[in-house]
Amino acid sequence: MKDFVPQPPEAGCRNAPVLKERGQREVFCGLTGIIWLHRKMQDAFFLVVGSRTCAHLLQSAAGVMIFAEPRFGTAILEEKDLAGLACANEELDREVDRLLARRPDIRQLFLVGSCPSEVIKLDLHRAAERLTERHAPHVRVLNYTGSGIETTFTEGEDACLAAMVPTLPDTAERQLLLVGALPDVVEDQAMALLRDMGVSPVRCLPAHRAAETPGVGANTLVALTQPFLNETAACLERRGARILSAPFPFGEEGTTAWLWTIAQEFGVAPDSFARVTDAPRARARKAIAAAAETLRDKSIFFFPDSQLEIPLARFLTRECGMKAVEVGAPFINKQIVGPDLDLLAEGPVISEGQDVDRQLDRCRAARPDLTVCGLGLANPLEAEGMATKWAIELVFTPVHLYEQAGDLAGLFARPLRRRALLSGLEGAA
């Protein structure tokens, strides 16, 4: 039994003092979440109401994806929209009509608020209600904010899912709800593992299609797959659901602990749990070991980005033998990442928020072996001689659960291996 519950260190980080900083933040806004959310929800369209800057951001973040007739776009506010609000509503209705006429396959439309639309107080909630009536029953229109003033990067997904929760149908059924947009391959693995140990029924939020939208109620148990779903968890609790408290399913240990938490709720016996997980656990440990050779005893520094930092630091320190110097997160909810903080050995600075220039000073002083940061900082730090791992990849790449544990460790080992391979270039221009 003990085998399924990770041994915490003598002192964990749950009660470690948190360095809270305010200042310039080098982070994405929540609009970026659209890039992966629209791949997951196959009949949804994300319409940002914002400025040319918002459109430019999506274009920069989406890279080449933008050409495959994507299901997102920006209604760019123009001078005349700022002159009077009534007009802006009419304009929005017209653009939505045109969009839905062009894309009859769309069943859910998200009006996504941005900084400009929030600042001029364009009421997208009312607009969503109005447009739902207008396009019922074919299309349901929802709204959430992905603005930089309200949300940081992955918080965009949180805001989106939280907006869906009040619209979910009621159900009294005892069910497991997996919450968080996972890559399809990972979601399938989670479903298979849970099915094999007899946990059922299992549903997902977000679902692939509007028609598969799960219900929620007092007998719903929620397993979060991502640490950034703070608002969604709160909304689900308001609907009577219970949030399971577990480390996040990164690495062999994290995945086992996460599954075991669920298994206990559904009365799975330890031997059937072992029967389902023994083989994938062994595979995961073996795959991690390969990358851990490169990572062992190396120091790591996390700049804040996605809220994945704490669970990842837990994985890298415990399963790959790394030493954490600083673990920065844009926002820390101890209710949700508490189990991961318990397992993360005391030592690293835990920081929340950012003053980027001061954090860079700390990073330069510490000279970590590997720095996890955004693309705006990565090349400049490399040029200063520091190895980096760019953080966004951790959100786009399948990294959860057993089969991806080796890949996850590999993402951190690769920059170090590359650095060693190219060491002959040092000193050259």
Added chain:
Amino acid sequence: MKLTVWTYEGPPHVGAMRVATAMKGLHYVLHAPQGDTYADLLFTMIERRNHRPPVSYTTFQARDLGGDTANLFKTALQDAYERFKPQALIVGSSCTAELIQDDPEGMSATMGLPVPVIPLELPSYQRKENFGTDETFFQIVKALARPMGRSAHVSANLIGPTGLGFRHRDDITEVTALLEEMGIAVNVVAPMGATPADIARMGAAHFNVLMYPEHAEAAARWAERNLGQPYTRVVPIGVGATHDFIAEVAKLAGVAPKADDSRLRLPWYSRSVDSTYLTGKRVFLFGDATHVKAMARVARDEMGFEVVGLGCYNREYARDIRALAKEYGVEALVTEDYLEVEQTIEALAPEMILGTQMERHIGKRLGIPCAVISAPVHVQDFPARYSPVMGWEGANVIFDTLVHPLVMGLEEHLLHMFREDFEFHDEAGASHHGGAARLRALDESPTDEPEPEMAAAAAMPAEGNVVWLSDAEKELKKIPFFVRGKAKRNTEKFALEKGVTQISVETLYEAKAHYAR
């Protein structure tokens, strides 16, 4: 409101960042919400810069709204000054900060910083990125440049190259060499590589070389009026334009035109027999006005292509582009809507596109070869190797760039000869993608072949009331896919003109004879 997926240009503050990042010793304090720092990665990733752009953002959040944001701006400005000790600062608002109406100009004026602080007015809801570069550079020059004695030796400033500019890095080298050959020194290159102190000594040059009108025309005009410096009108892209540029420069500098074009290979390559197949290749051009104007001349007069359409996305130059289109006898397309560009390309069915990153993808979708000639561009168009587009080496680079996407003469000839061959049919694809080729079974006849997607021309309904007879349709399929669309259109047009309602093999060949070139 306007629904957009792709934008050719970013907002104007990104233009200001391009100027700030190009320069040294200058710092930009941008009043902007959390998240606008995304623009940093354009410079660190696409251009692979090895330092952070010299931009500090106030990154205000919702809780800061309501009074606090003005203080945030002041703190950010003070911190940026103390940390970076720049020779000058520029300050301004992004689109959201424009709405909350803090006043960067007023606030910075009250702070008494010991260096010039230049405020920028960039209307985000009306103007775009190129306006941002032009206006920012103009404000910097206006604030810092002063009339002064001319340099003893004849010299010029090179103005216009910025961060994220298409081939700006290497164009500077090439233009500097052109001037050197005439004994003209370069006084200041700006904004790329210049410090505020360099801007202050721009007045010593005898004239300005306006490399990219999009980014420095306002500054060039100002310098003409206030510093008495004339500026060049010809942009030296292509052989003819480079000769014209040299003549113009010689006149402005009062020296003899001199051109060492011993390294220039475009004219001979273009005359050599393998290039004969380029004759009359139908090309469509789209991009920023400067590059489109220059490349249209190269395409027609130096490569022997036929220009079937052209356009630009920057409305500031709409009039120039319309005049140019008239000269080429085609319709001008001035739009920032890539769907409109796509429709136009579909309708014109060119054999090649010269465009931006978007046109490259449109070309991919439609199966039309494309060469990139203008920003916006992606990381592969910031190459490690030397690749200017200006001057003599630029012309060499252009020849290669324009020819490589096309099936070259000999290869095209072979394709014609062996078009019924089992390894060499439409679906086999390019020979250098051999691994993916689908060989036709030896006993499979060409007509059994399933209609490949990009060769769908023959399957399209005919225009008007013309019907394709099955023999004619079969014959049409024998025409190589990359000219089939044109052949189909021409035949239908011919049939309509002649009042023929059924297209037979005869009609097909009569049309071919009619349109023979």
